Amino acid sequence: MDWYPLEGHWFPERVVEDGNIDHLFYFILWLTGIVFIATGILLFWFLWKYDAAKNDQPVVFTHGSHYLEVMWSVVPAIILLFLAIYQMDAWAGARMERPVLANGQPKPPIARVTGRQFEWKMQYPGEDQKFDTPDDLYVTNVLHVPRDEEVVLEIESEDVLHSFFLPNFRVKQDVVPGMKQFIWFKPIKDGSYDIVCAELCGWGHYKMKGQITVQSRNDFDVWLKKTYDEQELSEFSLAEAE
Numbered sequence: 001m002d003w004y005p006l007e008g009h010w011f012p013e014r015v016v017e018d019g020n021i022d023h024l025f026y027f028i029l030w031l032t033g034i035v036f037i038a039t040g041i042l043l044f045w046f047l048w049k050y051d052a053a054k055n056d057q058p059v060v061f062t063h064g065s066h067y068l069e070v071m072w073s074v075v076p077a078i079i080l081l082f083l084a085i086y087q088m089d090a091w092a093g094a095r096m097e098r099p100v101l102a103n104g105q106p107k108p109p110i111a112r113v114t115g116r117q118f119e120w121k122m123q124y125p126g127e128d129q130k131f132d133t134p135d136d137l138y139v140t141n142v143l144h145v146p147r148d149e150e151v152v153l154e155i156e157s158e159d160v161l162h163s164f165f166l167p168n169f170r171v172k173q174d175v176v177p178g179m180k181q182f183i184w185f186k187p188i189k190d191g192s193y194d195i196v197c198a199e200l201c202g203w204g205h206y207k208m209k210g211q212i213t214v215q216s217r218n219d220f221d222v223w224l225k226k227t228y229d230e231q232e233l234s235e236f237s238l239a240e241a242e
């Protein structure tokens with residue numbers, strides 16, 4: 001059983017199935033926390049034990065301890081090596097094992113997210129499931145995804161470096177100009193959560209934020225349809241006005 005000290009204090013609520021990042025964080029917090037407290041106690045105990053006022057022995061000079069130096073180099077090295085191996089599953093789940101379809105093909109992205117100064121442009125492929133065709137849906141700073149499904153997103157940049165950050169989803173991905181990247185997660189709780197840019201990308205970086213909404217598959221389909229109809233309508237009235 002995991003015991004997470006001050007859970008809810010460090011991280012915002014997790015709304016995805018994969019808890020590996022959280023587990024890793026709390027594991028390292030335990031490790032470093034214990035070492036930190038032990039070092040602190042030792043420091044104060046030494047201050048007290050070797051207090052000059054109550055020790056009248058002459059001062060002895062030392063050139064250090066070879067044995068101790070080897071120990072405090074080797075032990076942290078072993079711990080780091082252990083962490084490097086221990087985190088491999090979490091890394092693979094988050095970055096390497098993209099969800100696949102029944103036929104073994106990588107699951108296509110539900111939407112394309114393009115960062116630009118200073119907004120997130122979302123593009124849904126529409127009924128034909130292909131991007132950059134006439135039935136695509138475009139929205140800005142608003143992303144909807146279905147609950148209890150593996151969601152894959154395509155991440156791109158139109159100008160400079162950004163970072164697509166979904167705190168509640170434990171997702172943070174640098175958005176690199178010229179690179180097409182994919183991220184994935186499985187949301188399990190309805191609601192609206194923050195999308196933020198986590199890479200200083202210019203004067204308007206602070207306002208580069210949006211909202212991601214998790215809803216049932218049914219509500220998601222209704223939203224897609226409704227938003228698409230609104231887009232058609234506004235395009236129609238634009239054409240009328242000309």
Ligand SMILES: [Cu+2]
Binds near residue numbers: 161198
């Ligand atoms: Cu940005």
